[in-house]
Amino acid sequence: xxxxxxxxxxxxxxxxxxxxxxxxxxxxxxxxxxxxxxxxxxxxxxxxxxxxxxxxxxxxxxxxxxxxxxxxxxxxxxxxxxxxxxxxxxxxxxxxxxxxxxxxxxxxxxxxxxxxxxxxxxxxxxxxxxxxxxxxxxxxxxxxxxxxxxxxxxxxxxxxxxxxxxxxxxxxxxxxxxxxxxxxxxxxxxxxxxxxxxxxxxxxxxxxxxxxxxxxxxxxxxxxxxxxxxxxxx
Amino acid sequence: xxxxxxxxxxxxxxxxxxxxxxxxxxxxxxxxxxxxxxxxxxxxxxxxxxxxxxxxxxxxxxxxxxxxxxxxxxxxxxxxxxxxxxxxxxxxxxxxxxxxxxxxxxxxxxxxxxxxxxxxxxxxxxxxxxxxxxxxxxxxxxxxxxxxxxxxxxxxxxxxxxxxxxxxxxxxxxxxxxxxxxxxxxxxxxxxxxxxxxxxxxxxxxxxxxxxxxxxxxxxxxxxxxxxxxxxxxxxxxxxxxxxxxxxxxxxxxxxxxxxxx
Numbered sequence: 001x002x003x004x005x006x007x008x009x010x011x012x013x014x015x016x017x018x019x020x021x022x023x024x025x026x027x028x029x030x031x032x033x034x035x036x037x038x039x040x041x042x043x044x045x046x047x048x049x050x051x052x053x054x055x056x057x058x059x060x061x062x063x064x065x066x067x068x069x070x071x072x073x074x075x076x077x078x079x080x081x082x083x084x085x086x087x088x089x090x091x092x093x094x095x096x097x098x099x100x101x102x103x104x105x106x107x108x109x110x111x112x113x114x115x116x117x118x119x120x121x122x123x124x125x126x127x128x129x130x131x132x133x134x135x136x137x138x139x140x141x142x143x144x145x146x147x148x149x150x151x152x153x154x155x156x157x158x159x160x161x162x163x164x165x166x167x168x169x170x171x172x173x174x175x176x177x178x179x180x181x182x183x184x185x186x187x188x189x190x191x192x193x194x195x196x197x198x199x200x201x202x203x204x205x206x207x208x209x210x211x212x213x214x215x216x217x218x219x220x221x222x223x224x225x226x227x228x229x230x231x232x233x234x
Numbered sequence: 235x236x237x238x239x240x241x242x243x244x245x246x247x248x249x250x251x252x253x254x255x256x257x258x259x260x261x262x263x264x265x266x267x268x269x270x271x272x273x274x275x276x277x278x279x280x281x282x283x284x285x286x287x288x289x290x291x292x293x294x295x296x297x298x299x300x301x302x303x304x305x306x307x308x309x310x311x312x313x314x315x316x317x318x319x320x321x322x323x324x325x326x327x328x329x330x331x332x333x334x335x336x337x338x339x340x341x342x343x344x345x346x347x348x349x350x351x352x353x354x355x356x357x358x359x360x361x362x363x364x365x366x367x368x369x370x371x372x373x374x375x376x377x378x379x380x381x382x383x384x385x386x387x388x389x390x391x392x393x394x395x396x397x398x399x400x401x402x403x404x405x406x407x408x409x410x411x412x413x414x415x416x417x418x419x420x421x422x423x424x425x426x427x428x429x430x431x432x433x434x435x436x437x438x439x440x441x442x443x444x445x446x447x448x449x450x451x452x453x454x455x456x457x458x459x460x461x462x463x464x465x466x467x468x469x470x471x472x473x474x475x476x477x478x479x480x481x482x483x484x485x486x487x488x489x490x491x492x493x494x495x496x
């Protein structure tokens with residue numbers, strides 16, 4: 001199977017300059033890889049750095065040490081050293097990310113927020129909105145909300161907008177940060193079904209999930225992060 | 235959206251420095267920007283960000299350093315080697331400059347339509363009907379009623395004036411826009427509307443934008459990359475979300491920690 005993502009010796013610490021340069025080690029020597037069509041769930045108690053690993057792979061956190069190799073078509077890019085423009089290209093072509101919370105943009109309709117990742121790939125905005133509508137329907141977002149900006153939506157609705165946005169483009173790698181945390185049973189099932197479809201299409205997934213049922217339903221492999229954590233040790 | 239096939243930067247600045255007397259407003263700043271890319275320059279008042287913008291836009295002469303620009307014909311020119319006429323033509327056609335105070339970028343004594351038409355005439359448009367039609371079209375694109383075309387900008391609200399200034403800048407289809415705190419003096423709701431409009435236009439037209447702002451939320455919403463300045467020096471640079479979510483420099487950490495949550 002094609003390897004899509006490989007972390008090797010990844011380390012991360014934070015230096016808090018406002019606290020007199022206090023250095024807080026977070027992770028050390030994180031190493032794992034994920035193949036196409038595989039879903040890898042990161043497990044560990046809260047606060048040890050699971051979300052930070054996702055953010056390092058997406059490039060919104062810096063990686064202090066090690067390599068994070070992501071396949072981009074016929075090339076392999078090291079996120080840890082990729083310059084900003086290459087990173088932006090990688091996000092357009094290779095890495096999808098469902099963050100824990102939706103960052104709503106004022107005045108932009110929910111359906112356009114969902115369709116936005118496709119705007120980079122397709123010329124026809126109508127096709128993007130159509131595909132976005134299909135996903136919103138599957139995630140039980142009522143049609144009367146589609147044209148409204150999601151700033152005033154409930155937490156669960158915002159999260160489903162966020163999920164739809166992340167799932168819309170078909171990218172080789174998809175990162176999920178607690179995608180089902182604020183969802184009811186029906187919507188959890190819908191997300192599980194979406195993940196299964198992504199796997200069938202060959203997407204590699206890395207997920208942080210606390211819910212045991214969801215984890216059992218989606219995980220091909222569980223990577224325990226605790227041995228890499230430096231939080232407990234310090 | 236960024237055209238990633240475009241490998242050659244539109245503008246390259248190398249080692250720019252500028253002092254006012256003994257106070258150095260800008261020290262050894264290098265940067266580049268590509269087509270379709272939005273670069274935010276952030277920092278507090280007095281950090282040198284507006285000086286840097288004015289240097290990049292050719293409105294100030296640097297004490298040291300060079301700026302290279304890729305002209306429409308594909309040639310790469312040293313900005314300061316251009317003749318005054320060439321530089322003025324560039325500023326009128328291929329570039330835009332959006333001031334924080336719209337009154338500085340508009341002619342307050344002539345109609346909204348004429349404010350837009352004037353830029354068109356500077357690039358050779360002469361047909362009155364076509365100029366007027368284009369001006370009307372641009373007013374609508376920046377969400378100003380076509381019926382207001384004959385009105386003076388002084389009768390416009392602050393938000394409308396700013397949108398008019400943007401229309402005036404964009405009508406010549408520039409490739410690079412400089413913006414100095416474009417949402418600075420506006421109410422929050424007016425700001426949101428302007429930001430949304432800017433976001434849409436930048437993506438649709440594939441503009442390169444260098445935007446100076448002290449508002450990190452504006453930088454996050456609009457920019458791909460950012461530069462953090464303090465005392466005339468670049469203290470941090472990188473992807474916008476990386477700089478804001480995982481700031482490395484002490485000053486950037488202070489800026490990010492000082493944001494009031496809404």
